[in-house]
Amino acid sequence: MNRTTLSLLAVATALAAITGYATLTEPGASGADTGKAAAVLPVERTSLLCPAPSTSDLAETTYTSFTPVTEGTSGKGTAELHAAAEQTDGTDGKDGEESGKKDAGKKKDQDKAVLAAKEPGKPVGTEANGGAAPALFGIAEGRLAPGWTVQQTTEVTAGTGRGLQGVNCTAPDTEFWFPGASTDADRTDYVHLTNPDDSAAVVDIELYDKNGELETTVPDGITVQPHATEPVLLSTLTAEKATNLTVHVTVRSGRVGAAVQALDDKVGGDWLAASTDPSGSLVLPGIPKDATAVRLVAFTPDGSDADLKVQLASPSGLISPAGNETLHVKSKMTAAVDLGDLTRGEPGSVVLTPTDRSVPVVAALRVIRGKGADQETAFIPATRPVGTRATSAENSGKGTTLSLTAPTATAQVKVTASAGTEGGEATTKTYSIKKGTTQNIVLEVPKSVKGSYALTVETVSGGPVYGARTLAATEGETSWFTVQTLPDDRGTVKVPDAEQDLSVLQK
Numbered sequence: 001m002n003r004t005t006l007s008l009l010a011v012a013t014a015l016a017a018i019t020g021y022a023t024l025t026e027p028g029a030s031g032a033d034t035g036k037a038a039a040v041l042p043v044e045r046t047s048l049l050c051p052a053p054s055t056s057d058l059a060e061t062t063y064t065s066f067t068p069v070t071e072g073t074s075g076k077g078t079a080e081l082h083a084a085a086e087q088t089d090g091t092d093g094k095d096g097e098e099s100g101k102k103d104a105g106k107k108k109d110q111d112k113a114v115l116a117a118k119e120p121g122k123p124v125g126t127e128a129n130g131g132a133a134p135a136l137f138g139i140a141e142g143r144l145a146p147g148w149t150v151q152q153t154t155e156v157t158a159g160t161g162r163g164l165q166g167v168n169c170t171a172p173d174t175e176f177w178f179p180g181a182s183t184d185a186d187r188t189d190y191v192h193l194t195n196p197d198d199s200a201a202v203v204d205i206e207l208y209d210k211n212g213e214l215e216t217t218v219p220d221g222i223t224v225q226p227h228a229t230e231p232v233l234l235s236t237l238t239a240e241k242a243t244n245l246t247v248h249v250t251v252r253s254g255r256v257g258a259a260v261q262a263l264d265d266k267v268g269g270d271w272l273a274a275s276t277d278p279s280g281s282l283v284l285p286g287i288p289k290d291a292t293a294v295r296l297v298a299f300t301p302d303g304s305d306a307d308l309k310v311q312l313a314s315p316s317g318l319i320s321p322a323g324n325e326t327l328h329v330k331s332k333m334t335a336a337v338d339l340g341d342l343t344r345g346e347p348g349s350v351v352l353t354p355t356d357r358s359v360p361v362v363a364a365l366r367v368i369r370g371k372g373a374d375q376e377t378a379f380i381p382a383t384r385p386v387g388t389r390a391t392s393a394e395n396s397g398k399g400t401t402l403s404l405t406a407p408t409a410t411a412q413v414k415v416t417a418s419a420g421t422e423g424g425e426a427t428t429k430t431y432s433i434k435k436g437t438t439q440n441i442v443l444e445v446p447k448s449v450k451g452s453y454a455l456t457v458e459t460v461s462g463g464p465v466y467g468a469r470t471l472a473a474t475e476g477e478t479s480w481f482t483v484q485t486l487p488d489d490r491g492t493v494k495v496p497d498a499e500q501d502l503s504v505l506q507k
Contacts, residue, residue, distance in 0.1 A: 038494040042073045042146040049257025050081065050136040050169035051192035051271075052229055053154040056161075057131050061154040064394035065115050066123040066418065066454035070146040070491055077142030079117035081150065084135040084194055085228040117144055123393055123454045125421045135229035136169070137196040137257075147491030149454070151393040153471065153482065160188055161269030163376045164473050165261070166482030168273065168392075172196050172255040176274040178247040179297040179334065180364035180379055181260050183235045188263040190231040191247055193256045195224040201254030205232065208299060208334050209242035221252055231261075244336040246299035246362070267368055267375040270482050275381040278302070280358030282382035283313075284365050285349040285438065286403035286468025286483050287342075292375070293368040294339040296350060298329050298361050305330050306359035312342055313349040313405045318436040326355055347440045349405040349466065352382075369479055378470075378483045385464035386413070387488030392455040392469040395443075401470040402441040402455060406433040411462035417445050417453050424449030433465060457486055 053061040067079060114136055115126045120143055140148035150169040156162045172194075181189050195201045202221045207214040216237040224230045234247070249258045263269035276282070278301055287294060300306040306329040311318045321342045329335040342348065352363060364381040386404075395417070404413060416428040427446050433439050445453065459465055467486035472479055 038496045040492050041495050042070045042492055043490070044141065044145055046140045046145045046148045047172055047196055048138050048148065048150050048169040049172055049194040049196055050150060050152045051167065051194060051259050051261065052135040052231065053128070053133050053152055054156055054165070055131040056156050056159055058157045058159065059129070059131055059133070059154050061128045061133050061152065062125055062394065063115050063136070064123050064125040064151045064421070064452055065117045066149050066391065066393040067117060067120045067140065067144045068147045068389065068391055068454070068456045068491070069121045073120070073143035073146060075142055077140070077144035079138065079140035079144040079148050080113040081115045081136040081138035082111070083114055084137050085225070086134070120144060121426065122419050123421050123452060125394065125452060135192065135194045137194060137227065147389060147391050147489040149391040149393045149489060151484070153394055155473065155480070160265050161263030163268030163270070164471065164480035164482045165270050166471055166484055167259055167271035168484050170257045170259065170273070172257050174251040174255050176249040176258040177278070177299070177362040178260045178272055178274055179299045179362050180272050180366055181234060181245040181247045181262060182243055183238060183241055183245060184243050185241060186265045189234045190261045191234065191249060192229060192231045192259050192261060193222065193224045194229040195226060195254060195256050197254055198226050199254060200225055201256050202252040203256060204250045204252060205237060206248040207234070207238055208246040208248070208332060209240060210244065210334055212333050214238045214240050224256055244297050244334050246297070246334045262379065264377060267377045270378045272364060272379040273381050273485070275362035275364055276384050276487070278360030278362050280354050280360060282352040282361065282363050283349060283405065283407055283466040284363060284380050284382050285405045285466040285485060286380055286470060287348045287350070287365065287367055288369060288401070288470055288481065289343055289345055289347045289440070290369055291343050291367050292341050292371060294342055295336060295366040296327065296339055296363065297334060297336045297366070298327060298352070298363040299334050300329050300331055300359055300361045302359050303331055304359050306361050307355040308352045308361065309355050311351045313351050313407055313436055313438045315346050315437055315439060318351065318407070329361060347403055347438050349403070349438045351407045367483065369481060376480050378481055380468060380483050381485060383466060383485035384487035386457050386459055386467050386486055389456055389458045389489055389491060390467055390486035391489045392484065392486055394452045395455055395469065395471065396452055397443070397445045399472045400443065401472070402443060402467065403438060403470065404433050404441060404457070404465055404467045405438040406435055406463055406465050408435065408464070409462050410435045411465045412460040413465055414458045414460050415441060416456045417443055417449065420449040420453045421451030430460060
C-alpha cells in the first residue's frame, strides 16, 4: 500500500497565519524536547464586518481603513471593503426576468470596492451620506492583513440617537455578549447581524433582564443570508420593557459579525460593541473626565452568583466609589448600578475583580456627558489588553483623547501617530503608565499630518495595559462623543518551529 505523509504542523501553521485568531503554544515540557521556541509570524488574512450605519437621512458617515507597518511582511497585499446585500425573502413582486436583472445589478454593486487600502502605514477614508449606506464586509490579505482596522463614524444631527456614533468594524465570530442594551420606552436598540460567507448563517438571540432570561419570539433562530445583513429590533423579540438588558448572540451554523445600535430619544445614541469573553476580572477603560453619569451593567452566564469589587483607576491610583464598593451579580440575571459622576473631573477606568471566588462575568458602561437637552451617550465594554499592539483608525488632532490604564503593574507603552489620509509623516513617543492609574495621553501630532490619522499602541514592558480612544465633535452647546476600546489587534500569531514533522500514516 502507498504511504501518504501529512504534516500536521504545516496545516496548523497555515491556519494560524490565515486566521490570526489561533495561538499555537510550544509542545509540553514533559519528556524530551520535541520542538524549538515558538516563532511569531504575521497573519496573512483578516476579515472585518461593518454594520449599516444609520437609517436617518441626516446621517453622514466616514469609514477609515488602516494597516500598521508590521515587521516580517513583504510583497503584495490587498484590503478591500464591499457592500453587503440587504436581507431579502426572495420575493419582490417582479417576474423572473426582472428579478434576475435586479439581482445581477446588486451583485455588480457588491463587486465594487467601497474602500481599498494601498499600503501599510497610511490610512485611507471615504464618506457616505444619508440613510442608504449599506453594511460592509471585507478581507485583507498579504502585507495589509496584520492589524487591519476599520473605523466607522456617523454624525446624526437630529432625531432619535442624534450625536456621534462610532464602532470598530469587527471580525466574524460565533458568540457575542452585549450587557447594556435596553427595550425601555425611550430606547430603540437593534442588534445588527452581518454574514460574510457564501452560505446562510443561523443565529440565536437570548435576552436577560434583572429577573433572568426573557421569552423571545424567535426560538428557532434567525437566518442571515450569504453576504447579507439583518438588523433585528430588540423590542420585537419580547414584550418586556427592560431598562437594562444583556443580549447573548450565538451562531448555530456559520459565523457573523454583530454589534448593537442603541438609540435614545433623550440622550443621543451610539454603538455598543461586544464585551470581551466572560472572565473573573474585567477592565473598562477610558471614561471621559467630564462624564456626568456612568452606569455599570454586568452579567454572569455561570451557574453561580458573582461578587465583584468595583474600583476606579484614577490618575492617582485605585479608589473605591463611595456606596458602590461592591456589586452582586445573580446567576443569569442582569445587574446594574448607577455610579454617577464618579470621575469628578479626572479621567478614569473601572476595574472589576472578584471579592472571593472568581466567577466569569461580562460588563459594559453607559457614559453620559452634558446636562439637560445637551446630553450625549457612549458605551464602553470590558475589553482585552492592548497586548503586543492595538490600533485605532480615524483620529483628529483636537477631537481625539487616548486613555491608557495599567491596573496591576507599571508599564511602558509606545504610541505612534501615523501619517494622515492627506499626507504627513508618522511620529512615535514612549509613555510610562503607573500601576493602578489611568492616564490621558496628549498627542503631539506633527503639523505636516493632514486629514485623519491612525494610532497604534504597543506594550514595551510591564503591564498589562488597557486602552480606549474617545473621538469628540461639537454641535452647538453639545459635545458629541464616541468611545472605542483598544484590544490587541491580533496582527501576529505564535507558531512552533518543530525539528521534526508530525505525520499521519495511511495504510
